[in-house]
Amino acid sequence: MSRNEILKSIRAQRVPTAELPSLDRTWLRFADPLAQFESQLAGVGGRAVRVRSTDEIAPILNARPEFANANGIVSHVAGVAANCDLATIADPHELESVDWAIMPAEFGVAENGAAWVTDERIRHRAIYFIVQHLALVLPADQIVHNMHEAYARLSVGSSSLGVFISGPSKTADIEQSLVIGAHGPRSLTVFLVEPA
Amino acid sequence: MNHAPLAAAFVADAPRAKWHDETLWFVRAKRDKAAQSVPEWEELRECAAQIKAHTVSRLADYLEQFEREATRRGAVVHWARNAAEHNEIVLKLLSDRGVKRLVKSKSMLTEECHLNPFLERHGIEVVDTDLGERIVQLAGESPSHIVLPAIHKKKEDVGQIFHEHLGTTAGATDPNYLTEAARQHLREKFVQAEAGLTGVNFAIAETGGFVVCTNEGNADLGVSLPTLHIASMGIEKLVPRAQDLGVFLRLLARSATGQPITTYSSHFHGPRPGGELHIVLVDNGRSDILASDEFRRSLNCIRCGACMNTCPVYRRSGGHSYQTSVPGPIGSILAPSRNPKMFYSLPQACSLCGSCSDVCPVKIDLHHQLLTWRRELAHQGLLSRSKRLGMQAMSFVFRRPALYRLAGRVARWLTPLLPRFMIYNGLNAWGKQRELPDFPAKSFGEQYAERRRHESQRNS
Numbered sequence: 001m002s003r004n005e006i007l008k009s010i011r012a013q014r015v016p017t018a019e020l021p022s023l024d025r026t027w028l029r030f031a032d033p034l035a036q037f038e039s040q041l042a043g044v045g046g047r048a049v050r051v052r053s054t055d056e057i058a059p060i061l062n063a064r065p066e067f068a069n070a071n072g073i074v075s076h077v078a079g080v081a082a083n084c085d086l087a088t089i090a091d092p093h094e095l096e097s098v099d100w101a102i103m104p105a106e107f108g109v110a111e112n113g114a115a116w117v118t119d120e121r122i123r124h125r126a127i128y129f130i131v132q133h134l135a136l137v138l139p140a141d142q143i144v145h146n147m148h149e150a151y152a153r154l155s156v157g158s159s160s161l162g163v164f165i166s167g168p169s170k171t172a173d174i175e176q177s178l179v180i181g182a183h184g185p186r187s188l189t190v191f192l193v194e195p196a
Numbered sequence: 197m198n199h200a201p202l203a204a205a206f207v208a209d210a211p212r213a214k215w216h217d218e219t220l221w222f223v224r225a226k227r228d229k230a231a232q233s234v235p236e237w238e239e240l241r242e243c244a245a246q247i248k249a250h251t252v253s254r255l256a257d258y259l260e261q262f263e264r265e266a267t268r269r270g271a272v273v274h275w276a277r278n279a280a281e282h283n284e285i286v287l288k289l290l291s292d293r294g295v296k297r298l299v300k301s302k303s304m305l306t307e308e309c310h311l312n313p314f315l316e317r318h319g320i321e322v323v324d325t326d327l328g329e330r331i332v333q334l335a336g337e338s339p340s341h342i343v344l345p346a347i348h349k350k351k352e353d354v355g356q357i358f359h360e361h362l363g364t365t366a367g368a369t370d371p372n373y374l375t376e377a378a379r380q381h382l383r384e385k386f387v388q389a390e391a392g393l394t395g396v397n398f399a400i401a402e403t404g405g406f407v408v409c410t411n412e413g414n415a416d417l418g419v420s421l422p423t424l425h426i427a428s429m430g431i432e433k434l435v436p437r438a439q440d441l442g443v444f445l446r447l448l449a450r451s452a453t454g455q456p457i458t459t460y461s462s463h464f465h466g467p468r469p470g471g472e473l474h475i476v477l478v479d480n481g482r483s484d485i486l487a488s489d490e491f492r493r494s495l496n497c498i499r500c501g502a503c504m505n506t507c508p509v510y511r512r513s514g515g516h517s518y519q520t521s522v523p524g525p526i527g528s529i530l531a532p533s534r535n536p537k538m539f540y541s542l543p544q545a546c547s548l549c550g551s552c553s554d555v556c557p558v559k560i561d562l563h564h565q566l567l568t569w570r571r572e573l574a575h576q577g578l579l580s581r582s583k584r585l586g587m588q589a590m591s592f593v594f595r596r597p598a599l600y601r602l603a604g605r606v607a608r609w610l611t612p613l614l615p616r617f618m619i620y621n622g623l624n625a626w627g628k629q630r631e632l633p634d635f636p637a638k639s640f641g642e643q644y645a646e647r648r649r650h651e652s653q654r655n656s
Contacts, residue, residue, distance in 0.1 A: 003275040006431070006479045010256040013487040018249035023439055027236060040456055092421050093387055111446075112456035125468060126420035129413045129460075147457075148442040156438035157269070157403035157465040164445075164461040169413040172453070173328035173344065175351045176219055177371035182327060183382055184413030184460075 023148060033110035033143045034192065040113030044167035045180050046188040054079045054137060057102070057191050066133060066187075072098035074127055077137045092124040101127050102135040105165075107142040108190070109150050114166035115190055116150065118159040125161045129169075134185040136165065140192040198541030198580075203513030216348060217511040223344070224505040226454025227555065234446065243443045245559040248496040251401075251434055252486060258401040258434050259477065265404025269466030271473040279309035282428065282478045286311060286393070287318055289426055289474055295320065295390040301408065301415035302326040303395025304342050304499055305428050305478060307521035323385045325414040327378050334361045340515030342522055343452045343501035348514055382414070392418035396429035396475075397498070398444055402437045405465035406475070409448060409458040416462055423471040427464070431482050432495040444498060447557035451500040481534045490568045494529045496558040503552035503562055509545050518542060525552035525562045532569055540578040543569035582625075601641065608635045 030036040038048040051057055058080050061067040072095075075082035080102045089095065103122075105115035115136050119125035128134065144150050156162065169184030180186060207213045231237050251258055263273045276282035282305075290298060298320055300306065312322045312333070324333045328345035332338060334357050339345030346354070351369040358364040364377045394415045399406040406427060408415045419425040435441065449455040467473035485491050504510045504524030515523040520531040520539060528542035543566045552562040573579065579587070593600050611619065612635060620627040638646075 001275075002277045002281060005277060006275055006477070006483060007256045007259065009479070009483040010259070010431075010486060013483065015253045015255075015486060015492065018246065018253045020250040020436060021243050021246040023243065023442065028234060044455065044459070096383070096387060109457075114457050114461070119468065124420070126417065129416040129420060146442070147446050148439070151439045151442045156400065156441075156463060157265075157405050160269075160464065160466050160468045162463040162465075163416070164457060165459065166457050166461075167459050169411070170459060171327045171375060171412050173326070173331065173346055174349075174354050174371040174374055176222065176344075176347075177351075179371050179375040181379065182375060182412035182414070183325065183379060183386070183417050 027146045027148045028111060029145045030110050033145050034140055036110040037108050037113055037143050038192075040111065041167065041188075041190060042113075044113055045170060045178075046113060046167040046190060048190045048192055050140065050192045050194055052194055053196070054191075054193060057135075057137065060191075061100075061102070061135065067100055070099035070133075073100045073102075074098055074131070075102040076122070077102045077104055086123045086127060089124065092126040092130070095124060095126055095130045098127070098130065099132045100135070101131045101133075102137065103128065105136040105138040105190070107144060107150070107153065108138055108192075109145075109147060109164070110143050111146045112164075112166055114150075114164040116154055117163055117165060119161040120159040128163065128165065129184045131185055133187045133189075134165075134168070135189040135191060137191045137193060140194045199513070199517055199519075199545045200541065202517035202519070203509075203545070206514040206517055207512060212350075213512055213514075215350070216514060219347060220505045220511045223453060224502075224555070227451055227502055227505065228454075230450035230454040230456065231555075234450070240443055240447055241557055241559050244447055244498075244557060245493075245496060247435060247440050247443065248558055249493075251436055252432070252492065252495055255431065255434070255486065258436055259431060261401040262399055262404055262434060263477075265402070266466075266475055267404070269404050271404065271466050271475050274474060274476045276476055276478045276480070278480050279478075282309045282476055282480070283311055283314045285476050286426055286428070287315060287320075289424070290315070290320055290391060291318070293391070293424060295424065297321045297323070297385075297389045298391050298393055299323050299325050299385055299389040299414075299418040299422075300329075300392075301394045301410060301418050302329050302339075302345065303393070303428055304339075304521055305395055305430050306393070307338065308480065309428075309478070311428075323382070323389070325382055325385065325418055326410070326412060327375065327382075330378060330382065331357060334358075338516070338521070340523065341501060341504055342499050348516065386417050386421055389418065389422050391422050391424040391426065392420075393426045393428065394419060396427050396433050397448070398435055398441055399429055399433045399475075400436075400438050400441070401434050403465060405463055406433075407441060407445075408462050408464065409445075409460065410462075411455075411459040413460050416460055419464075420468075425464070425467065425471065425473045427473070427475045429475065429477060431477050431479055432497075448498055448500055451502040451555065451557040485530075485533050488533075490572075491529060491533060491565055493560050494526065494533070494565060496560050497526050497530075498558055500557055502555040502557065506551045506555050508549060508551070509547055513545070525566065526560070529562065529565045529569065532573065536573060536576055536578055540573050541580075543567075543573065544583075601639070604639050604641075608637070608639070611635055 072084040171182040331346040355369040510524040531539035546566040
């Protein structure tokens, strides 16, 4: 059996022991993590918008023609109206015609402008990737400084999919020219809801 | 065919070779900027190297832990000793479910296993969905770089390929237009696919899950629509703890393209509801490398491509001249481990400048290993005839000091008198594209002896 042969072959090799380092130390921190998050996100082609409450999101989106003229809209954020309910869709292929998704994110990472989302309580994980435009909503006070703090607070493996999303889908495979909108969302907007 | 003639063919198109060199240097410069923006960069590299050294020291235990945890979360774990077993496992998974159309995200392991032609022979349509990989797939080529698979193609080439295969306007070269055409074409393939295959960037022993990093989101789309997800991973991809990812995700994209992180860093744990997740663990020579004190650290590689972007030889010779799925400095270490007879020429291409070791995020001592390979290949009798004879002649002379001094004296006297054709010809590889320096009037040995004589006269 291949499994046992591989394990046997590995165990037969004499490999010197080496300690696992502790990662419990002080890593990169920022004076203003929120501002750092915003500038990093802008640097990777995303857009951050500060709002005082989720009620402000719908009017901001409505002012954008690609939202006002959108076909399908999925929203898991209170106060943003949708015309497509993931729970009633049997096959994720049907999401191809959905133009927008407005989804909650758990927290953001200042050092790279990434937001953490999962497929917990979300019927079709494809929604994050198949829509033309994605908006994520996260509390502005939930920005950690760096990736070490990110892993310290999230529970890896608690859902079948967890993703750091940093900016819209992009590619530079043709002569290193950056093109936004490869397969997935053509834009990423992160709404940062400031604490009341 | 060995590296040098293929590289010579690449360099023959001088403007293109220059463009290739500059394009990769541009990526290398972005990497430098990103690395310098992280004050604890060296600390991160050190942590990454330590985590990898620890993992391989207990690899069998961690693989078992990974298998246990992955299975607990509902994934099915398969083991493959070599490429052939890997391909058979994937084929069986597909054919048992009647899958005829597969979408793939970039995976250097499946390139190593030559999965695509194997599946195609069995009547399965395989579509590489990373844009760069799709370009080379349509062109009937292999990737020439592990992160930038189509880095050797100009936009005119891509325009021509897309015109032929996707029906874009003849002569169109705008990257925005071409990418949009690929988006429409690949979305169609994503919707039709009955299964998705991804590689694995990092697998976590503690949780039984794995991480896939892309900028395009192609891995995610590919495994979110169909119900079957197959993940192919080399057994060296493991890290012990989820928190170790903090170190590696900070290093990977910055080293690869200069980005702070890839657009999507997706953590998969078990199948999604109603779906299937199969993970294929592949050895294919990795456990042999583990045995070697000299080359073990090559298993640390996280496939960022930084060593290629900085390598003066890679930049000027093009990825295809290496004839291996992983080219450049790291490929020149890995390939001879697998087949020394076939890849003996790769370590010889190295200029030993050491730049690859400087940029490596996991601190692989690449140039030392390349030098070690040269010695090893010489021991195995795998040097070209001209190198072997040259080395024997040098060794004969070096072991006879009187002969060495005489030869030097004759060369210093004779060479300046010789006509050009007797110095710059096929026998003198050093004289290709460069002039020999002027011979000094006295050798170092003579100058040294003279100086010693003067000093002792002064002191006495």
